[in-house]
Amino acid sequence: MSAIGAPINRTDGWAKVSGAARYSAEHFPPQMAHAVMVTSTIPAGRIKRIEADAECPGVLLVMTHENAPPLPPGMKAGKLQPPIGRVLSLLQDDAVHYNNQPIAVVVADTPEHAREAAARLHVEYETAPAILTFEQARQHTYPPDKVLGESADTRRGDFEAGMLAGSVQLDATYVTPYETHNPIEPHATVAAWDGEHLTLYDSTQYIKGVQSIVSTILGIRQEQVTVLCPFTGGGFGCKGSVWSHVVLAAMAAKQVGRPVKLVLDRNQMFGPVGGRPITEQRMRLSAMADGRLTASGHDVIAYTSMIEDWIEPCALVTRMMYESPAQQTSHRLARMNLGTPTFMRAPGEATGSFALEAAMDELAYELGIDPIEMRLRNYTERDPQKQLPYSSKSLRECYQLGADRFGWSRRNPAPRSMREGDKLVGWGMATATYPTHRMAASATVVMHPDGHVLARSATQDLGTGTYTVMTQVAADAVGVPVEHARFELGDSRMPEAPVSGGSMTVASVSSAVHAAGQALRLKLIGIAAADALSPLRGVQPDDVDAADGWLSMRSDPQRRERMSSIVKRHGGPVEANAKAEPGSESEQYSMHSFGAVFVEVHVDETLCEIRVPRVVGVYGVGKLINAKTGRSQLMGGIVWGLGMALLEETVFDERVGRAVNGNLAEYHVPVNADIGNIDVLVVDEEDPHVNPLGAKGIGEIGITGVAAAVANAVWHATGKRVRDLPITLDTLL
Missing domain, CATH: 3.30.365.10 (Aldehyde oxidase/xanthine dehydrogenase, molybdopterin binding domain)
Structure with missing residues (x-):
């Protein structure tokens, strides 16, 4: 009986209700310091002076445009891998482009000390004119280069004639406001350096994107960055990009020589990490x-x-x-x-x-x-x-x-x-x-000698059920009960997976998990067919069924063997890998x-x-x-x-x-x-x-x-x- 489609409970449900599930801000590397991001209070202009209060206790670093480490040429503003990549505020100049823009990071030994020092930071600005109403902004419009890869404008047929041809016409304008993401978990990053290797516990919808973009901005190799995100407390698009705070946390941790945790205030969700536009x-x-x-x-x-x-x-x-x-x-x-x-x-x-x-x-x-x-x-x-x-x-x-x-x-x-x-x-x-x-994705599926299956891919679970559905797919593809399968994600060292956005995680990653599971099944059939001790010796792959952890011949159902027995005689875990990518269907x-x-x-x-x-x-x-x-x-x-x-x-x-x-x-x-x-x-x-x-x-x-x-x-x-x-x-x- 297929596991796919079954209404099984979330495999990660118990971890979440018991508190065992650890989100990004709940990781505590040794000697971790705490950071608060300071944001601008003007909409346009430049910073004339930033002065810290020397009497604030526990302060380890006040990082501003005056002392932030310079980034490699071309990396000062980020903007990598569009449309996922963003133009970032990485304290490389004194310009202010909007209210609530990141302008400093304060690091201290405790969250309270960091918050107090951030509140007492004195900033002087030189203001400039700003466009703050949509009515004013819409007086000067221009077309984007592309719209998700398509032309900004389209035209087919004779539009003017078509409007005149109808019996009834409608000409109406509809307006939608600025909307702000407010997931239960705000953006959070813990950055820890070990020599030249950076580990990021980041609340993200795209761990491989964080790995790629952060390593490129910092001028280090991609394999020098490990991104971990076993649980994301809601994303909905805002966590699909690498925003300024992620890189700033890494920069600050490098400066102080200690792991640094940076969690956005709820108010800082309004501006620095996007939203739905007017x-x-x-x-x-x-x-x-x-x-x-x-x-x-x-x-x-x-x-x-x-x-x-x-x-x-x-x-x-x-x-x-x-x-x-x-x-x-x-x-x-x-x-x-x-x-x-x-x-x-x-x-x-x-x-x-x-x-x-x-x-x-x-x-x-x-x-x-x-x-x-x-x-x-x-x-x-x-x-x-x-x-x-x-x-x-x-x-x-x-x-x-x-x-x-x-x-x-x-x-x-x-x-x-x-x-x-x-x-x-x-x-x-x-x-x-x-x-x-759908995008390309990869997965690995392993069967252990006890018959349990472990599937892995560097994807994310935003609370949508990815752990659960991938477990179902893996179990179905290999042919084991769902309770004998497990899916792991959230580690950039796992096989490549795309961003969890555009409603494509299941379509992309499940295809890879399914392919890897089927490859593992075929591998087990091949091992059994070549094993003199197996009842399935000499069997042809197309004459074998897999169900409930057993391989059996269709033509002679009495000839069958547990998959776990095959793995044990083989001497250890059996693993298969697969990559699945779209073809010409689109x-x-x-x-x-x-x-x-x-x-x-x-x-x-x-x-x-x-x-x-x-x-x-x-x-x-x-x-x-x-x-x-x-x-x-x-x-x-x-x-x-x-x-x-x-x-x-x-x-x-x-x-x-x-x-x-x-x-x-x-x-x-x-x-x-x-x-x-x-x-x-x-x-x-x-x-x-x-x-x-x-x-x-x-x-x-x-x-x-x-x-x-x-x-x-x-x-x-x-x-x-x-x-x-x-x-x-x-x-x-």
């Missing part, structure tokens, strides 16, 4: 009276920093979602004196689907067509931009199953027509989608996951308070490796989507560019009391093209479409269309 998206749609689109346009303006270009790829979703004979999309950047944006769960698709799916809803209402029917009339089995068929697409089933489960047929389409007591009731829906990515198919989200909102008619009592999400995501952890992932994405729709927004003081809600008391995220019933379903979907297991990533699709579904439900409840996120009660008053 976007303004203009949607133009035109359709015939029957709902068929004649043209679609999606023009994006997103903010970026003064030091680096970063684009939120919002319009990519419009390029592939619906059939449209004429289309025009564009992306533009607007510079602001804020920190550089970065990946945030479903970058582009989360924000872009809000604009597209809200616009489709508006157009459906104008035409008097049911929102699901509107989408079905523009349904396509081919990617209109790439002109390739989808590797698999179960979106029709998602619409149907979701509508039935939600009770969509009972919906009165007229706004303000449904009530429950003194609450206005609204029902809304939207389409969800996210591309399927040139033949467009690969995406799809889904449908249905939301019910209750709006207090007097106070305009919005509640979401229930959500139904239905998804086609290929083969689900673990039904339990997969459902949790999709639920988590929906919860974040509700936060995006109703709560999340970083508010900046427009005078100085500082986040005024830079903490979890004022930066609102959903809590248990905010969440009603979430019903998640996954349709059966076979996709032989995406990877050997047919598994599509699920880490990000759950958030897509949710904000639009909430906005559409709010419109249905109140008759008021809100196009700016988050939707707060004041926007409805």
Whole structure:
């Protein structure tokens, strides 16, 4: 019986609930010192003077631009391996480009002494003019070079003629705010030198990237850096890049000759480590009276920093979602004196689907067509931009199953027509989608004489269940019970693996684990076939089954042997390695996951308070490796989507560019009391093209479409269309 797909409990669950799981800040090398990163309090200018308080006890180092070790030429700002690499603030000059930019590191013998000395650091600035409002920034825009490898702008057909050809046109602008990552675990790094070798305990989504980028910046060989991250306390994109604090911790540890721990304050999550940028998206749609689109346009303006270009790829979703004979999309950047944006769960698709799916809803209402029917009339089995068929697409089933489960047929389409007591009731829906990515990965799988299997790869577990699903894959590939298999990760000395981002860890790493497991099985068959003492001597590999730790002949099931017996006679562990990488599939198919989200909102008619009592999400995501952890992932994405729709927004003081809600008391995220019933379903979907297991990533699709579904439900409840996120009660008053 296959372990793949089974809803087994997390293999790392006990370690987490018992406290045995150690996160980056919980490592304590001998003689470890403590560092506090000091950040700027102006948005633009330069540092005139930094002076430490000589009376602060326990201080080992105050590292500033005046005494920081010089980096090799070309490495002063980082920016390696784009788009993962960032322009960093490594104390190589006195320039200030945004408020909360790293400008110093204070190292002391205790956390309290480091914090006190950092607070008493005196800094004098020479200020310069700054752009601190999006309205000001958007007056001067420019196109990025590329958008995730694609052209910034696209055009097909005659867009102007297509807009004129429709019976109904929509021209509307949708705005999303700056959002900040707030995982439970903030960024943390412990840096320890042993001679010329550096060990980093780093909270990251990409241990091999940290190893490569840090070694290059410091001018040492890659093998001189070991990165360890057995557990990551949430990443969601912000930990996919190497930020300034990682390199600064290594520099400080080298200076003081002791291991150094540097943990960001919660407030320091707001700026130095990215966030989702402000976007303004203009949607133009035109359709015939029957709902068929004649043209679609999606023009994006997103903010970026003064030091680096970063684009939120919002319009990519419009390029592939619906059939449209004429289309025009564009992306533009607007510079602001804020920190550089970065990946945030479903970058582009989360924000872009809000604009597209809200616009489709508006157009459906104008035409008097049911929102699901509107989408079905523009349904396509081919990617209109790439002109390739989808590797698999179960979106029709998602619409149907979701509508039935939600009770969509009972919906009165007229706004303000449904009530429950003194609450206005609204029902809304939207389409969800996210591309399927895969990169090269390697793995090793070993069987020990006791029959237990150990698989390894230098990947990460962000809390998503990687330990568990890889254990299932390894057990299935070798042919042993799940309880006899174990997966290890989080060590850069293990076989190569890509970043845990873009929803591609399972697709990439499981392919390698599966290949290594099958290679180990074949190796055991070969050993048995050549062993005179084995009942399987002389057997042909294609005549052997592997299950429950046994190898047996298909043609003569009585001839069988335990794998552990083969390993013991062989004299020790048997190991196999494999590398799995994508082929030419992406040139033949467009690969995406799809889904449908249905939301019910209750709006207090007097106070305009919005509640979401229930959500139904239905998804086609290929083969689900673990039904339990997969459902949790999709639920988590929906919860974040509700936060995006109703709560999340970083508010900046427009005078100085500082986040005024830079903490979890004022930066609102959903809590248990905010969440009603979430019903998640996954349709059966076979996709032989995406990877050997047919598994599509699920880490990000759950958030897509949710904000639009909430906005559409709010419109249905109140008759008021809100196009700016988050939707707060004041926007409805």
